[in-house]
Amino acid sequence: MNYLDELDFNDDDLIPAIVQDIETDEVLMMAYMNQEAVTKTVKTGYTWFWSRSRQKLWKKGESSGHLQQVEEIKLDCDGDTLLVKVRQTGGACHTGYYSCFYRQLNSSKKFEATGRKVFDPDEVYGEK
Amino acid sequence: MNYLDELDFNDDDLIPAIVQDIETDEVLMMAYMNQEAVTKTVKTGYTWFWSRSRQKLWKKGESSGHLQQVEEIKLDCDGDTLLVKVRQTGGACHTGYYSCFYRQLNSSKKFEATGRKVFDPDEVYGEK
Numbered sequence: 017m018n019y020l021d022e023l024d025f026n027d028d029d030l031i032p033a034i035v036q037d038i039e040t041d042e043v044l045m046m047a048y049m050n051q052e053a054v055t056k057t058v059k060t061g062y063t064w065f066w067s068r069s070r071q072k073l074w075k076k077g078e079s080s081g082h083l084q085q086v087e088e089i090k091l092d093c094d095g096d097t098l099l100v101k102v103r104q105t106g107g108a109c110h111t112g113y114y115s116c117f118y119r120q121l122n123s124s125k126k127f128e129a130t131g132r133k134v135f136d137p138d139e140v141y142g143e144k
Numbered sequence: 145m146n147y148l149d150e151l152d153f154n155d156d157d158l159i160p161a162i163v164q165d166i167e168t169d170e171v172l173m174m175a176y177m178n179q180e181a182v183t184k185t186v187k188t189g190y191t192w193f194w195s196r197s198r199q200k201l202w203k204k205g206e207s208s209g210h211l212q213q214v215e216e217i218k219l220d221c222d223g224d225t226l227l228v229k230v231r232q233t234g235g236a237c238h239t240g241y242y243s244c245f246y247r248q249l250n251s252s253k254k255f256e257a258t259g260r261k262v263f264d265p266d267e268v269y270g271e272k
Binding site for chain 2: 027032034041058093094099109110113120
Protein backbone atom coordinates (compact mmCIF):
# COMPACT_ATOMS: atom_id res chain seq x y z
CA MET A 17 0.00 0.00 0.00
CA ASN A 18 1.27 3.43 -0.95
CA TYR A 19 1.62 5.74 2.07
CA LEU A 20 -0.52 8.33 0.28
CA ASP A 21 -3.48 5.94 0.46
CA GLU A 22 -3.42 6.26 4.25
CA LEU A 23 -3.99 10.01 4.09
CA ASP A 24 -7.56 11.23 4.38
CA PHE A 25 -7.64 14.46 2.38
CA ASN A 26 -10.55 16.81 3.11
CA ASP A 27 -13.28 18.01 0.72
CA ASP A 28 -10.81 20.51 -0.77
CA ASP A 29 -8.28 17.68 -1.33
CA LEU A 30 -6.06 19.10 1.39
CA ILE A 31 -4.61 17.77 4.63
CA PRO A 32 -3.49 20.04 7.48
CA ALA A 33 0.19 19.69 8.36
CA ILE A 34 1.44 20.81 11.75
CA VAL A 35 5.12 21.75 11.67
CA GLN A 36 7.15 21.21 14.84
CA ASP A 37 10.77 22.15 15.52
CA ILE A 38 12.79 18.99 16.16
CA GLU A 39 15.32 20.83 18.31
CA THR A 40 13.13 23.01 20.54
CA ASP A 41 9.85 21.06 20.15
CA GLU A 42 8.03 24.35 19.50
CA VAL A 43 5.01 24.13 17.24
CA LEU A 44 6.03 26.47 14.42
CA MET A 45 3.05 26.71 12.08
CA MET A 46 0.18 24.88 10.49
CA ALA A 47 -0.42 24.89 6.75
CA TYR A 48 -2.16 22.73 4.20
CA MET A 49 -0.74 20.17 1.77
CA ASN A 50 -2.36 18.67 -1.28
CA GLN A 51 -1.15 15.34 -2.64
CA GLU A 52 1.57 16.98 -4.72
CA ALA A 53 2.85 18.97 -1.74
CA VAL A 54 3.04 15.79 0.37
CA THR A 55 4.90 13.97 -2.40
CA LYS A 56 7.36 16.83 -2.93
CA THR A 57 7.92 17.12 0.83
CA VAL A 58 8.73 13.40 1.06
CA LYS A 59 10.90 13.39 -2.07
CA THR A 60 12.88 16.59 -1.52
CA GLY A 61 13.19 16.51 2.27
CA TYR A 62 11.93 20.10 2.54
CA THR A 63 8.39 21.27 3.33
CA TRP A 64 6.01 22.16 0.50
CA PHE A 65 2.46 23.41 0.98
CA TRP A 66 -0.62 24.40 -0.94
CA SER A 67 -1.54 28.06 -0.55
CA ARG A 68 -5.31 28.38 -0.31
CA SER A 69 -5.19 32.16 -0.82
CA ARG A 70 -2.84 32.10 -3.81
CA GLN A 71 -4.05 28.71 -5.10
CA LYS A 72 -0.54 27.50 -5.75
CA LEU A 73 2.12 25.17 -4.46
CA TRP A 74 4.88 26.82 -2.45
CA LYS A 75 8.12 25.73 -0.89
CA LYS A 76 8.56 27.10 2.61
CA GLY A 77 11.54 29.45 2.63
CA GLU A 78 11.74 29.79 -1.13
CA SER A 79 11.90 33.59 -1.00
CA SER A 80 13.11 34.09 2.59
CA GLY A 81 15.69 31.31 2.72
CA HIS A 82 13.97 30.09 5.88
CA LEU A 83 13.77 26.48 4.80
CA GLN A 84 12.41 23.60 6.83
CA GLN A 85 14.43 20.41 6.50
CA VAL A 86 12.19 17.43 7.18
CA GLU A 87 13.30 15.00 9.88
CA GLU A 88 10.11 13.03 10.66
CA ILE A 89 6.61 12.76 9.20
CA LYS A 90 3.85 11.46 11.45
CA LEU A 91 0.19 10.73 10.85
CA ASP A 92 -2.63 10.83 13.36
CA CYS A 93 -5.04 8.02 14.24
CA ASP A 94 -7.73 8.96 11.75
CA GLY A 95 -5.26 9.84 9.00
CA ASP A 96 -6.49 13.38 8.49
CA THR A 97 -3.64 15.41 9.98
CA LEU A 98 0.13 15.29 9.44
CA LEU A 99 2.83 16.26 11.91
CA VAL A 100 6.13 17.20 10.28
CA LYS A 101 9.19 17.60 12.47
CA VAL A 102 11.76 19.89 10.91
CA ARG A 103 15.08 21.61 11.32
CA GLN A 104 14.13 25.28 10.87
CA THR A 105 16.44 27.85 9.30
CA GLY A 106 15.85 31.45 10.41
CA GLY A 107 12.26 31.68 11.63
CA ALA A 108 8.98 30.09 10.59
CA CYS A 109 6.71 33.14 10.69
CA HIS A 110 6.59 35.82 8.00
CA THR A 111 6.20 38.41 10.78
CA GLY A 112 9.74 37.71 12.02
CA TYR A 113 8.77 35.56 14.99
CA TYR A 114 10.35 32.14 15.32
CA SER A 115 6.93 30.48 15.59
CA CYS A 116 3.63 31.60 14.06
CA PHE A 117 2.05 30.92 17.47
CA TYR A 118 3.66 34.00 19.06
CA ARG A 119 0.50 35.34 20.72
CA GLN A 120 -0.77 33.96 24.02
CA LEU A 121 -4.05 34.55 25.83
CA ASN A 122 -3.18 36.37 29.05
CA SER A 123 -5.05 36.59 32.36
CA SER A 124 -7.00 39.63 31.07
CA LYS A 125 -8.22 37.46 28.17
CA LYS A 126 -6.24 39.36 25.56
CA PHE A 127 -3.86 37.86 23.06
CA GLU A 128 -0.41 39.24 23.82
CA ALA A 129 2.78 38.76 21.78
CA THR A 130 5.10 36.63 23.89
CA GLY A 131 7.13 34.88 21.17
CA ARG A 132 10.74 35.35 20.14
CA LYS A 133 11.37 37.72 17.23
CA VAL A 134 14.32 36.41 15.24
CA PHE A 135 14.42 38.49 12.07
CA ASP A 136 13.22 41.75 10.55
CA PRO A 137 10.64 40.93 7.87
CA ASP A 138 11.43 44.17 5.97
CA GLU A 139 15.02 43.03 5.55
CA VAL A 140 14.07 39.50 4.53
CA TYR A 141 11.11 40.16 2.26
CA GLY A 142 11.93 43.78 1.35
CA GLU A 143 9.90 46.89 2.31
CA LYS A 144 6.37 46.71 1.07
CA MET B 145 -11.74 43.94 21.89
CA ASN B 146 -12.96 40.50 22.86
CA TYR B 147 -10.38 37.77 22.25
CA LEU B 148 -12.94 35.83 20.19
CA ASP B 149 -12.91 38.64 17.61
CA GLU B 150 -9.28 37.79 16.84
CA LEU B 151 -10.17 34.25 15.80
CA ASP B 152 -10.74 33.62 12.12
CA PHE B 153 -13.23 30.75 12.01
CA ASN B 154 -13.45 28.84 8.72
CA ASP B 155 -16.46 28.46 6.42
CA ASP B 156 -17.87 25.80 8.77
CA ASP B 157 -17.48 28.23 11.73
CA LEU B 158 -14.67 26.08 13.11
CA ILE B 159 -11.06 26.70 14.04
CA PRO B 160 -8.46 23.91 14.22
CA ALA B 161 -6.87 23.51 17.65
CA ILE B 162 -3.53 21.75 18.00
CA VAL B 163 -3.10 20.23 21.46
CA GLN B 164 0.43 20.00 22.84
CA ASP B 165 1.61 18.38 26.08
CA ILE B 166 3.12 21.06 28.33
CA GLU B 167 5.36 18.54 30.09
CA THR B 168 6.76 16.48 27.20
CA ASP B 169 6.10 18.97 24.37
CA GLU B 170 4.59 16.14 22.29
CA VAL B 171 1.87 17.17 19.88
CA LEU B 172 -1.05 15.09 21.12
CA MET B 173 -3.91 15.68 18.68
CA MET B 174 -5.68 18.16 16.50
CA ALA B 175 -9.41 18.77 16.70
CA TYR B 176 -11.84 21.52 15.83
CA MET B 177 -13.50 24.11 18.05
CA ASN B 178 -16.51 26.26 17.32
CA GLN B 179 -17.03 29.49 19.23
CA GLU B 180 -18.84 27.73 22.07
CA ALA B 181 -16.02 25.16 22.42
CA VAL B 182 -13.44 27.94 22.61
CA THR B 183 -15.47 29.80 25.23
CA LYS B 184 -15.98 26.66 27.33
CA THR B 185 -12.29 25.77 27.05
CA VAL B 186 -11.31 29.23 28.30
CA LYS B 187 -13.95 29.32 31.06
CA THR B 188 -13.58 25.79 32.41
CA GLY B 189 -9.83 25.29 31.94
CA TYR B 190 -10.40 21.96 30.18
CA THR B 191 -10.49 21.30 26.42
CA TRP B 192 -13.81 21.21 24.58
CA PHE B 193 -14.21 20.52 20.87
CA TRP B 194 -16.83 20.33 18.16
CA SER B 195 -17.23 16.86 16.70
CA ARG B 196 -17.75 17.14 12.95
CA SER B 197 -18.86 13.51 12.64
CA ARG B 198 -21.29 13.57 15.57
CA GLN B 199 -22.19 17.26 15.13
CA LYS B 200 -21.98 17.93 18.84
CA LEU B 201 -19.85 19.61 21.45
CA TRP B 202 -17.66 17.26 23.48
CA LYS B 203 -15.38 17.57 26.43
CA LYS B 204 -12.12 15.67 25.93
CA GLY B 205 -11.93 12.89 28.50
CA GLU B 206 -15.61 13.04 29.43
CA SER B 207 -16.09 9.28 29.05
CA SER B 208 -12.47 8.09 29.41
CA GLY B 209 -11.41 10.38 32.24
CA HIS B 210 -8.45 11.41 30.10
CA LEU B 211 -8.94 15.12 30.62
CA GLN B 212 -6.75 17.89 29.28
CA GLN B 213 -6.15 20.70 31.74
CA VAL B 214 -5.43 23.89 29.84
CA GLU B 215 -2.21 25.72 30.67
CA GLU B 216 -1.71 28.05 27.69
CA ILE B 217 -3.72 29.11 24.65
CA LYS B 218 -1.83 30.52 21.68
CA LEU B 219 -2.97 31.93 18.36
CA ASP B 220 -1.08 31.97 15.09
CA CYS B 221 -0.19 34.99 12.95
CA ASP B 222 -3.26 34.87 10.74
CA GLY B 223 -5.62 33.97 13.58
CA ASP B 224 -6.94 30.79 12.01
CA THR B 225 -5.29 28.11 14.19
CA LEU B 226 -5.11 27.68 17.95
CA LEU B 227 -2.36 25.95 19.93
CA VAL B 228 -3.50 24.70 23.33
CA LYS B 229 -0.88 23.52 25.80
CA VAL B 230 -2.30 21.06 28.30
CA ARG B 231 -1.58 18.77 31.20
CA GLN B 232 -2.79 15.41 29.86
CA THR B 233 -4.31 12.71 32.10
CA GLY B 234 -3.94 9.13 30.78
CA GLY B 235 -3.46 9.36 27.02
CA ALA B 236 -4.81 11.60 24.30
CA CYS B 237 -5.65 8.99 21.66
CA HIS B 238 -8.72 6.76 21.74
CA THR B 239 -6.52 3.91 20.42
CA GLY B 240 -4.56 3.84 23.69
CA TYR B 241 -1.50 5.69 22.43
CA TYR B 242 -0.31 8.72 24.36
CA SER B 243 -0.42 10.88 21.20
CA CYS B 244 -2.70 10.53 18.18
CA PHE B 245 0.44 10.99 16.03
CA TYR B 246 1.77 7.52 16.85
CA ARG B 247 2.55 6.50 13.25
CA GLN B 248 5.75 7.60 11.53
CA LEU B 249 6.80 7.33 7.89
CA ASN B 250 9.78 4.97 7.81
CA SER B 251 12.59 4.62 5.29
CA SER B 252 10.50 2.17 3.25
CA LYS B 253 7.82 4.88 2.98
CA LYS B 254 5.33 3.03 5.17
CA PHE B 255 3.61 4.44 8.21
CA GLU B 256 4.74 2.42 11.21
CA ALA B 257 3.44 2.65 14.78
CA THR B 258 6.26 4.06 16.89
CA GLY B 259 4.29 5.80 19.64
CA ARG B 260 3.88 4.87 23.30
CA LYS B 261 0.79 2.86 24.18
CA VAL B 262 -0.37 3.92 27.63
CA PHE B 263 -3.77 2.30 28.10
CA ASP B 264 -6.00 -0.48 26.82
CA PRO B 265 -8.94 1.11 25.00
CA ASP B 266 -11.17 -1.93 25.72
CA GLU B 267 -10.73 -1.34 29.44
CA VAL B 268 -11.29 2.41 29.20
CA TYR B 269 -14.15 2.57 26.71
CA GLY B 270 -15.50 -0.98 27.20
CA GLU B 271 -15.48 -3.82 24.64
CA LYS B 272 -17.34 -2.90 21.49
